Structures are given as structure tokens and as C-alpha cells.
């Protein structure tokens with residue numbers, strides 16, 4: 001996926017449009033991400049020995065990767081992601097707005 005853990009993203013679609021957050025988790029198999037503070041849902045947790053917090057808790061539900069855009073750490077603009085192959089053949093992500101390497 002073109003977005004990775006700890007990237008900052010902005011939501012461009014759905015109820016949370018315009019919200020920004022940091023990617024906490026990637027689920028490449030489903031093309032989904034868990035973004036901090038985005039797509040909150042309520043869960044009813046029953047008290048069990050291994051669960052510290054019972055009752056109704058709020059947590060982030062995974063959001064589809066197509067609903068977010070990466071925010072470039074250099075120009076701080078939402079951007080599409082390009083790729084560049086370096087001299088040592090490693091592939092890095094680049095910002096299409098300012099051309100800076102993101103990784």
C-alpha cells in the first residue's frame with residue numbers, strides 16, 4: 001500500500017471528511033487503515049478477566065485506503081504518492097506536490 005503506519009493522512013470522503021490523523025495500523029489484505037481519531041465506533045465490552053475497560057468504549061474502525069490522502073511531511077499538503085527508484089535500487093515514495101521523498 002502507498003500509505004504506511006505512522007503516516008499522517010486526511011480523510012477525503014465520508015462522515016469524517018476533513019479530519020486528520022496518524023495511521024495506527026495497516027490492513028493491506030483489506031486495503032484498510034486504522035487512523036487515530038477517525039471513524040470512531042462504539043463497542044459494548046463485557047467485563048472479562050483480560051479486558052481492563054468494560055462498558056461502552058469508543059474505538060477507531062478501519063477505513064478504506066481510498067478515503068484518505070497522505071499528507072506530505074515536507075509541504076504539509078494532501079498529496080498523491082509517486083515512486084522513485086534510487087541509485088541503490090530501493091524504491092521510495094515521493095510527494096507529487098513538492099517532489100520530496102517521503103520515506
Ligand SMILES: [Zn+2]
Pocket residue numbers: 072073074075076077079095096097098099100
Ligand atoms: Zn510535499
